[in-house]
Amino acid sequence: MNKIITIGREFGSGGRELGKRLADILDIAYYDKEIVAEIAARTEIAEEYVERVLEKRPRTSFPITIGRSFCPVVDPCMDINNKIYAEQDGILKDMADRSDCVIVGRCADHLLRDRKPYKIFVYADMASKIARCRIKADDAKGLTDKEIKAQIKRIDKERASYYEFITGQKWGDKLNYDICVNTTDADIREVAEVLAKMI
Amino acid sequence: MNKIITIGREFGSGGRELGKRLADILDIAYYDKEIVAEIAARTEIAEEYVERVLEKRPRTSFPITIGRSFCPVVDPCMDINNKIYAEQDGILKDMADRSDCVIVGRCADHLLRDRKPYKIFVYADMASKIARCRIKADDAKGLTDKEIKAQIKRIDKERASYYEFITGQKWGDKLNYDICVNTTDADIREVAEVLAKMI
Secondary structure, eight states: OOOEEEEETTTSSSSSHHHHHHHHHHEEEEESSSHHHHHHHTTOHHHHHHHHHHHHHOOSSSSOOTTOOOOOTTTTTHHHHHHHHHHHHHHHHHHHHSEEEEETTTTTHHTTTTOOOOOOEEEOOHHHHHHHHHHHGGGTTTOOHHHHHHHHHHHHHHHHHHHHHSSSTTOOOGGSSSSSOOOOOOOOOHHHHHHHHOO | OEEEEEEEEOOTHHHHHHHHHHHHHHHHESSHHHHHHHHHHHTOHHHHHHHHHEEEEEEEESOOOOOSSSOOOOOHHHHHHHHHHHHHHHHHHHHEEEEEEEEESSHHHHHTGGOOOOEEEEEEOHHHHHHHHHHOOGTTTOOOOOHHHHHHHHHHOOOOOHHHHSEEEEOOGGSSSSSEEOOTTOHHHHHHHHHHHHH
16 A cells, blocks of 8 residues: 555644655655646546635535526535545546655545545744744735734634635644644754655 | 753643653653652642642642632642642752753743743644544543543643643744744654754
8 A cells, every 4th residue: 555644734833844855855646736637637626616615614515506507606516525535536546556645634634534544734823923924925025924824824724724624623623733843943854854754 | 051941731642752752862850740849849839739739730820828718629729739830830840950850731831931941842733633532541541532622722721721820921933932842743753863963
């Protein structure tokens, strides 16, 4: 069985960078945005739409096409969503079966649970996440700390909601992970080196 | 400043063994029950009583000696408790200032926060904790799984309550720790070796 490392992460905690560095050090595949692109390619649905569906818990639990001829992007149809979920599931399994890899997000810890992934959750305190967003995200440059904080909270709320919808479990609950790493004031490069040795 | 490693742990997670092994590998001091013994020696209060006070959150928040001449062990007086808490605080700081060390429990992560300890929390799923108790604890041998589970839950509830009383924070909340390690199905020896390399 291939070595699968999944990374759940709070927004601004450096989880994505950690995953990338980990994959580089271990010289294994890295999947993040690639999953969205692959789903879009297989389903012929726009990448932007796929990403939106995978970032948010759907607001409806039944097809809302009944009596309508048009499904607006802001309120996506469940049949399309279900197609995207199914593709995501299949793609994750394909990736996991292809080679050793690091997968960021996508509830991969749960969807690949029968392949026994090593499950990491990355988190940090709010001040540290705000500081990291300010350095990393171009679109955070003109925002106040309060605005960045609100954005972090909104995105994490969406992630939590989506994770619960897909897995039935609480996002960030340490019992769902093998290790939880606090990146407050940490150098992600060093954390990646240490975790690589561990894995 | 000395290297201080603090370990918070769920009952049955192997946290104590992990702390001991970590101290052995790093060849540094290890404090656990020693703290209780030291407090007892300094205050001339029975070890058993000290341990009981340090394991449970007191039920009263004011001295209950008023109008009484006797403080029963099961409902300890706050003035004695406060003496024990103060001694604990002083002893932890003495230990931390003496040499590099591993300290298990005792809210050391919080009480020594100005000394920047490396804070570990150890946890596991219930089945794994029950199995570990069955192997390690002599007094668990005659108990059913249900009874061991009830004991684990009771002890952890006391730890949580005591931690919150001393620190004002939630016990086991991952934000209070640098790393949280899931020991479900893990070999504590291996976990200790990996963490030693990390530290």
